Amino acid sequence: MSPEEVSKPGLMMLLRVGAIYSPERLEQTDILMAGGKITALGSDLDLPKGWPIEVVEARHLIAVPAFIDQHVHVTGGGGEGGCGTRCPEITARDIAAMGIGTVVGVLGTDSISRSPADLLAKVRGLGAEGISAFMYTGAYRVPPPTLTGDIQRDLAWIPEVIGLGEIAISDHRSSQPRQDEIERIVSDTRVGAMLAGKRGICHFHIGDGKRGLEPLRRLLSETEIPADQVIPTHVNRHPALLEEAADYALAFNASVDVTAFEDAGDGLSAFDAVSRLLKLGVPPERITMSSDCNGSLPEFDANGTYLGMKVARNTTLIADWQRLVRESVLPLEAALGLISTNVARVLGLHATKGRIAIGFDADVTLLDSELQPQQTFVAGKCVYDVSNTE
Known part of the structure; x- marks a missing residue:
């Protein structure tokens, strides 16, 4: 996806976490989400400057399939x-x-x-x-x-x-x-x-x-x-x-x-x-x-x-x-x-849900060390953040 194709601010989101379970443990610690899908997995992903990417720093949390x-x-x-x-x-x-x-x-x-x-x-x-x-x-x-x-x-x-x-x-x-x-x-x-x-x-x-x-x-x-x-x-x-x-x-x-x-x-x-x-x-x-x-x-x-x-x-x-x-x-x-x-x-949703993998829906839950949900993302958008509860 080129910068020209990304027209809306915040359309892309990068999660930097402590560990990823896909459900199997992955070596990568970064999840890039765009267009409602997981588009890349890596570690310390280096992304071009100027791209509309929201970065979530969550090195203390574990990412699992929502x-x-x-x-x-x-x-x-x-x-x-x-x-x-x-x-x-x-x-x-x-x-x-x-x-x-x-x-x-x-x-x-x-x-x-x-x-x-x-x-x-x-x-x-x-x-x-x-x-x-x-x-x-x-x-x-x-x-x-x-x-x-x-x-x-x-x-x-x-x-x-x-x-x-x-x-x-x-x-x-x-x-x-x-x-x-x-x-x-x-x-x-x-x-x-x-x-x-x-x-x-x-x-x-x-x-x-x-x-x-x-x-x-x-x-x-x-x-x-x-x-x-x-x-x-x-x-x-x-x-x-x-x-x-x-x-x-x-x-x-x-x-x-x-x-x-x-x-x-x-x-x-x-x-x-x-x-x-x-x-x-x-x-x-x-x-x-x-x-x-x-x-x-x-x-x-x-x-x-x-x-x-x-x-x-x-x-x-x-x-x-x-x-x-x-x-x-x-x-x-x-x-x-x-x-x-x-x-x-x-x-019958196994082709798009239930895993953290490239091409799957960007449905990700971030857990703390006690396995308590801290943030929930659906289609790449944050729908729950424990720090924003009122």
Whole structure:
């Protein structure tokens, strides 16, 4: 890129850091970003004078791929206890402050007072504020609500739609879909995604019902659907479900997603769940973590009667991830996969996100020695700086 091609001041940004994890440790310590992409990596890069480059001196910080949260109730979840229990929307600052550069918005139980159109508007709003945002079409229920009236059309014509979710199974709040209904919506998602050049994953909410992952096992055993089309989440809801998830991952070479529950209750924290999955032999690259942020954490009695609710936050996701590194459950390089590289692959975004490499999106998070996010860059622009919080 010549000086003539760079017409706007600050269009280019140079990060000088103490270390770069791509997620693997790199020898370079400089990251040059321009046009929303990473354009060069080096050490003590010597750049021509007069070029509109903003230099960020951060030799005390570590650069990692900005985190990706594949399960966020960006418009708020909840509502199981009536209109007064609807959770609030999330803000761009709350996302970026946790080092998260990319989110995927979901609808949950409530697709009546909230809709895919509301979700799309919020996703585009987050994009306008600098967050890289996508969405799943659908919600808990089957047939799933859509933007165009058809799953395949949503995937083919709406750029932000990258899959279907979160479809609820094994849960008293689900629409109790039959096996043939599950097979049909997954097939529709696959074909629609193929037409759009997307991965088109189906993100399944797994409740604490006795069927567990059996519907997904049947799906993969009885049809030609590949395992990477289907992602079960909340698999750490209780210990028996986690054990089943480990067997599922190993049997089908599939990925599973653990939720960073703020109050795990009878389940396992994300830290405990990842630790257990690893001990059971699940490869770290087959595990992802998500927040369920701004979703509801309802409590029901044995009869399914609503008792109360809390609102999930994404702070638990980062805290559990940090603990995995601090307690040496995983080295930093492998742990980054849980909230960046693995997630990018699962979502089909691996050609542009989840790595610090030339040609990739300039989505970079700077961490301090305690692994706490200090600055978050998305498409080469700073969307969070801890020193500028007011």
